[in-house]
Amino acid sequence: MKRIVRVQSILLVCVLFVQLFWMPCPVHANEQKEKENKEHVLLFTGDLHEKLEEKLVPFLKRYGETVDQTEFVCYGGDYAAKFDEKVLKQVVKINHQMLPGAKAVFTVGNHDMDGFNQEKFFYITNMKERANQIKKGGYVLYTFGASSKEQQFSQKDLADLKEFLESTRENIPRIPIIIISHYPIHYFSNEKQKRQTKGANELIELLNGYSNVVFLYGHNHSLNDTNYCVIHMPGDEIEVSKEQYKTINFCYTSFGAMKDGASQDVYALKISIKNTTCCNQVMLEHLNYYAEPKDKMTVCFPLVEEY
Secondary structure, eight states: OHHHHHHHHHHHHHHHHHHHHTTHHHHHHHHHHHHHTOEEEEEEEOOOTTOIIIIIHHHHHHHHHHOSOOSEEEEOSOOSSSOOHHHHHHHHHHHHHHOTTSEEEEOOOTTTTTTOOHHHHHHHHSSOSSOOEEEETTEEEEEEOOSSSSSBOOHHHHHHHHHHHHHHHHHOTTSOEEEEESSOSSOEEOSSOEEOOBTHHHHHHHHTTOTTEEEEEOSOTTTTOTTTTOOBOTTOEEEEETTEEEEOSSEEEEOOOSSGGGGTTOOEEEEEEEEOSSEEEEEEEEEOTTSOEEEEEEEEEEOOOOO
C-alpha cells in the first residue's frame, strides 16, 4: 500500500512539473512569433503652407480609414508663409483629432525660420526645432530641420548629426535610422530657378558610412522636381551640383507635400518597418491625395534587438 502511495506521489510530482515547466512553452513561442512579426507604421509629410482644412484634414481622414495604427506622424516644416504659432497649434490639434493614437513629430523649414520663436515652438510641439532623437522599437527618428532661410546644411548641423550617428554605430549599428530633413541633398533646376543645398557633399560623405539610413526631404514641392517621387536606393547616383554626381550608400526620397503634392500627386510617405526572423524590412510608399500608394520599395537591414 505504501508503495502504491509512493508511486502515486511520484506521478503527481511529474504532472505538476510538466504543468509548471512545459505548459508555458507554447505561450512563449506565440509571444516570440508576435514580436518577430511586429510592424511599425510611420507617416511623413510637409510643406503644408496653411493647407490644413483643404488638404491635411481630408488626407488624414482617408489615411485613417485605411491604416489601423500609426505610431508617429512626422511633419517636415513650412507650416505657413512664416512662423505662425496659430497654424502650428492647429496642426497639433488636427493630428490629435484625426489620428489620436499617433504622436506628432515636428521639424522646421525655411519659411518657419522667418520670425521663428524657439520658445513658442517648443511650448506648442514639446520639441526642439532640430536634432530631436526619438527611439522607438526597432528604429530611430532624427529631425534635421532647416537651420536658416538659406538652403544649407550648416557645419553645426553636420557636427550634431555626426555625433548622433557615431553613437548609433557604437550601440546599435544596423537599426534603421530615419532622418527628417527639410532641404534635399540633390541639385535641381528648371527654366525659372535652380536649387542647390550647401554642404551636400559633406553630408553625403557622412551618410555613406551608414547604410542603415533613410534620408527624407521636402522643400522642392513647387518645382516639378523629377526626383521628388523617386525612391533612391544604395548604389544610386544623385546630382549634387550641375553635372556633378555622387553615389549614395543610403536610402533617399521625398516625404511629400500638402501644398501642390509636389505636382507629382505625392502628398505623403508611409514607412512600414517589420521585424522578421532575419532582418528589419523597411517599406517606403508614396501616397497620393487619396492616401493611396503610388509606388513602393522595400529595403532590408539585419535584425537587431529593440530598445
